[in-house]
Amino acid sequence: MMLRFAVTIFAVITSSTCQKYGCLEGDTHKLKPSPEPDMHECTLYSESSCCYANFTEQLAHSPVIKVNNSYWNRCGQLSKSCEDFTKKIECFYRCSPHAARWIHPSYTAAIQAVPLCKSFCDDWFEACRDDSTCVHNWLMDWEWNENGENHCKDKCIPYSEMYANGTDMCQNMWGESFKVSESSCLCLQMNKKDMMAVKYLLSESSEESSSISSSEEHACQKKLLKFEKIHGEEGEEAR
Secondary structure, three states, X not given: OHHHHHHHHHHHHHHHHHXXXXXXXXXXXXOOOEOOOOOOOOHHHOOOEOOOHHHHHHHOOOOOOEEOOEEOOEOXXXXXXXXXXXXXHHHHHHHOOOHHHHEOOOOOOOEOOEXXXXXXXXXXXXXXXXXXXXXXXXXXXXEEOOOOOEEOOOOOEEHHHXXXXXXXXXXXXXXXXXXXXXXXOOOEOOOOOHHHHXXXXXXXXXXXXXXXXXXXXXXXXXXXXXXXXXXXXXXXXOO
């Protein structure tokens, strides 16, 4: 009982620490976010980043072969459109100063239930549907060798066969990391519009309540429309 209590207290302390500093405790994360004006990729987070600019060198070219020891090409090179979405997810996990808001309660280097917009997931699925993968869960289903490199255990099949749709992919590809939001505004799209959603998602009321109130949704939609009017619809969102 005392051990379980101690573990619980430790989890609470580490979780609070990560949220305070704004960075997860992964192998490439900073202790706290700071500007990185010379980022090669993931520039969406250059003003306040949890990763160092030199980390993004791995993502700054195409095709991406691997990030650290994790290979992206075990079933052939990803198409450019699929690779772009995969980069967005990698950039969020490694570099976003807000990722620790959704820190995993049992593992301080991981995230859990980050709310993604359904439209983002649908677009991601369409971008990757003709690419191939051999794992359903990219965190758990690989075979890892003694050098920490990932290898397929099963045959490669198209994303469109591995996942039923965008929702299925978003909620399974990275384990418990992401969920598809009920809201069309209080969710992340991995682009500049996230600045608007994050303000509400980080608010005290959103944190205390698991449900989305109609007033929050309305306020977010109103702010988003204003944001789009000011900034205009950009042809290509910064990563």
